[in-house]
Amino acid sequence: MSIKQLPSHLVNQIAAGEVVERPASVVKELLENSIDAGSTKIEIDIEQGGVKRIRIRDNGKGIPKGELALALSRHATSKIESLDDLEHVASLGFRGEALPSIASVSRMTVSSRTEDCEQGWQLMDDGQEIFSDPEPTAHAKGTTIDVRDLFYNVPARRKFLKTENTEFKHLQDVVQKISLSNFQIAISLRHGQRSVLALQPAKEKAGADRRVAEICGPAFMEQSLYLDYEAAGLKLWGWVGLPTFSRSQADLQYFYVNGRIIRDRIVTHAVRQAYSDVLYHGRHPAYVLFLEIAPEKVDVNAHPTKHEVRFREARLVHDFLYRTLHQALADVRPNDTQDAPEIPSQQQPNSASFQYQTNQQKLNIPVSNNIPASQVAEQMAIYGRMHEAGNPITAATAEGVTRQPPLSDDFVKRMAPQVTAAMPVDTSSSTGETPPLGFAVAQLHGIYILAENAEGLVVVDMHAAHERITYEHLKKSMANDNVRSQPMLVPQSLAVSQKEADCSEEFSETFQKLGFELNRLSPEQVTIRAVPSLLKDSNVEQLVRDVLSDLLEHGSSQRIEQEMNEILSTMACHGSVRANHRLTIPEMNALLRDMERTERSGQCNHGRPTWTQMSIDQLDKLFMRGQ
Numbered sequence: 001m002s003i004k005q006l007p008s009h010l011v012n013q014i015a016a017g018e019v020v021e022r023p024a025s026v027v028k029e030l031l032e033n034s035i036d037a038g039s040t041k042i043e044i045d046i047e048q049g050g051v052k053r054i055r056i057r058d059n060g061k062g063i064p065k066g067e068l069a070l071a072l073s074r075h076a077t078s079k080i081e082s083l084d085d086l087e088h089v090a091s092l093g094f095r096g097e098a099l100p101s102i103a104s105v106s107r108m109t110v111s112s113r114t115e116d117c118e119q120g121w122q123l124m125d126d127g128q129e130i131f132s133d134p135e136p137t138a139h140a141k142g143t144t145i146d147v148r149d150l151f152y153n154v155p156a157r158r159k160f161l162k163t164e165n166t167e168f169k170h171l172q173d174v175v176q177k178i179s180l181s182n183f184q185i186a187i188s189l190r191h192g193q194r195s196v197l198a199l200q201p202a203k204e205k206a207g208a209d210r211r212v213a214e215i216c217g218p219a220f221m222e223q224s225l226y227l228d229y230e231a232a233g234l235k236l237w238g239w240v241g242l243p244t245f246s247r248s249q250a251d252l253q254y255f256y257v258n259g260r261i262i263r264d265r266i267v268t269h270a271v272r273q274a275y276s277d278v279l280y281h282g283r284h285p286a287y288v289l290f291l292e293i294a295p296e297k298v299d300v301n302a303h304p305t306k307h308e309v310r311f312r313e314a315r316l317v318h319d320f321l322y323r324t325l326h327q328a329l330a331d332v333r334p335n336d337t338q339d340a341p342e343i344p345s346q347q348q349p350n351s352a353s354f355q356y357q358t359n360q361q362k363l364n365i366p367v368s369n370n371i372p373a374s375q376v377a378e379q380m381a382i383y384g385r386m387h388e389a390g391n392p393i394t395a396a397t398a399e400g401v402t403r404q405p406p407l408s409d410d411f412v413k414r415m416a417p418q419v420t421a422a423m424p425v426d427t428s429s430s431t432g433e434t435p436p437l438g439f440a441v442a443q444l445h446g447i448y449i450l451a452e453n454a455e456g457l458v459v460v461d462m463h464a465a466h467e468r469i470t471y472e473h474l475k476k477s478m479a480n481d482n483v484r485s486q487p488m489l490v491p492q493s494l495a496v497s498q499k500e501a502d503c504s505e506e507f508s509e510t511f512q513k514l515g516f517e518l519n520r521l522s523p524e525q526v527t528i529r530a531v532p533s534l535l536k537d538s539n540v541e542q543l544v545r546d547v548l549s550d551l552l553e554h555g556s557s558q559r560i561e562q563e564m565n566e567i568l569s570t571m572a573c574h575g576s577v578r579a580n581h582r583l584t585i586p587e588m589n590a591l592l593r594d595m596e597r598t599e600r601s602g603q604c605n606h607g608r609p610t611w612t613q614m615s616i617d618q619l620d621k622l623f624m625r626g627q
């Protein structure tokens with residue numbers, strides 16, 4: 001076959017292969033156009049999962065009559081003019097590819113009216129890029145794009161489409177993702193006669209909260225914290241789920257860069273790392289986060305569907321995300337509810353909820369790693385008395401919070417003496433205000449502390465809470481002490497790649513701070529001369545290899561700290577107060593006060609919750625009081 005220029009409709013169909021995979025991708029492109037046009041209201045009407053019809057109507061700036069044909073032509077855009085524009089692009093579109101691609105695989109009609117035009121104009125496109133003159137039509141200011149019979153002329157693509165329901169689910173997912181980054185726009189979605197979404201524009205934080213709750217579920221809203229932090233020209237804001245609201249799948253993770261939803265390995269890695277110390281094994285964090293960064297620092301032209309971006313300073317971004325989230329999660333403290341996110345009215349909390357204060361200012365306060373050794377010793381002494389070689393807590397807490405069995409007569413009899421025997425609430429040492437976790441009133445089964453606070457009843461898993469406190473103390477005292485290093489009797493030599501060896505030199509100071517001493521022997525050989533004494537029995541060779549590969553890929557690694565933390569966590573677990581150990585009321589109160597002071601005290605070292613609140617209202621409901 002001789003070389004021939006392809007006809008333009010075939011060029012468009014080839015481009016459509018990348019841009020238009022299914023109805024959901026059409027909706028994504030059209031919504032992005034409506035947003036770029038400055039719309040404040042967008043209506044989406046779908047028939048048969050989008051395969052039969054997708055109609056999107058907006059009230060944006062419209063397309064002038066004379067530009068309608070251009071809008072449908074390949075490589076025609078109003079959004080950039082030069083390479084420089086591309087490098088600073090702030091709009092969602094920039095390729096001038098979406099409309100002609102969609103038109104080449106469907107029957108499309110564009111109707112539009114601009115502000116200064118009395119009349120709307122309409123143009124049909126059969127994908128051939130030969131346009132008749134636009135025809136007059138009645139249309140309010142804005143644009144309607146009507147896409148019918150998707151893939152009618154590409155049977156191979158049509159065959160790959162799933163059921164109407166599945167296609168609609170994908171499409172709805174796209175609408176939800178886009179709605180989350182455009183709070184100011186009213187968005188409605190109808191499937192046939194059914195209204196699926198009707199989102200009001202959100203002007204204030206409360207409205208944004210409502211939208212997040214509507215899309216991510218009220219439980220996420222209730223158990224998340226809001227953060228808003230800016231540093232080094234980067235801004236991160238949004239909602240992050242508390243570790244106790246983790247998911248079995250990574251299905252509630254929305255990350256936007258300058259308003260564009262993206263998937264990115266650097267981001268996922270940084271977020272996972274931030275949660276690593278508080279998340280229950282195998283669980284996934286939930287978040288809706290927005291990163292704002294100067295447009296020239298991110299390349300949005302990295303993927304045909306624009307789902308991926310490339311950060312020009314990937315390490316900086318990784319570090320910023322990790323630190324900000326890590327700190328936000330560390331700052332979670334039991335506190336009053338005044339800053340807790342508003343729960344939409346349809347929410348009926350049916351279980352005890354966790355309520356935390358979210359405080360963005362706190363993010364500015366560096367965590368003090370400087371707890372004097374004497375204070376640590378004092379803490380250990382207080383708990384020394386609690387210390388006992390009792391049975392470790394087993395089934396009751398191993399699987400997290402277990403369902404309460406119904407109270408049997410026997411149980412009530414057994415418990416009654418202990419509860420009544422408890423000492424009166426000790427408020428003498430307080431300033432008159434009840435602290436967030438309140439004052440201890442009793443201990444239950446040697447496992448739980450019951451305390452009374454302003455809200456009602458607080459139940460604390462004693463071992464889980466103490467374990468976290470001990471762990472955080474150990475971590476801090478180790479950080480204070482500088483990591484102790486121990487020379488290896490026989491230095492261990494590692495064969496590595498040249499890149500890895502370069503990396504070991506570049507990061508030699510980092511390794512040194514963590515107690516390692518690495519020497520480069522040859523272009524492809526590194527020797528380990530000293531290791532942190534805490535890790536002397538670990539597989540240091542594997543650890544160093546893993547750290548080098550992290551450093552090469554992400555520019556940072558938390559592996560050494562994580563490995564040390566794991567050991568400290570085990571020490572904390574063994575060193576913590578056990579089940580079936582009776583505490584006095586002052587001991588219990590000391591533990592509660594310590595929880596209020598300790599970072600991440602809402603979860604034990606394994607990510608299980610350490611305490612829960614039952615409000616008087618919730619208790620009243622149990623007894624049908626006031627009904």
Ligand SMILES: Nc1ncnc2c1ncn2[C@@H]1O[C@H](COP(=O)(O)OP(=O)(O)OP(=O)(O)O)[C@@H](O)[C@H]1O
Pocket residue numbers: 029033034037058060061062063071072076077078079092093094095096097098099100142143
């Ligand atoms: N809803 C709309 N309101 C106003 N103008 C629109 C609308 N949709 C498209 N346009 C105009 O048509 C042009 C072509 O749209 P198209 O989506 O094909 O390309 P793009 O948005 O510029 O880039 P990309 O291919 O990256 O989406 C846009 O640049 C814009 O000027």
Ligand SMILES: [Mg+2]
Pocket residue numbers: 029032033092093094098099
């Ligand atoms: Mg576009």
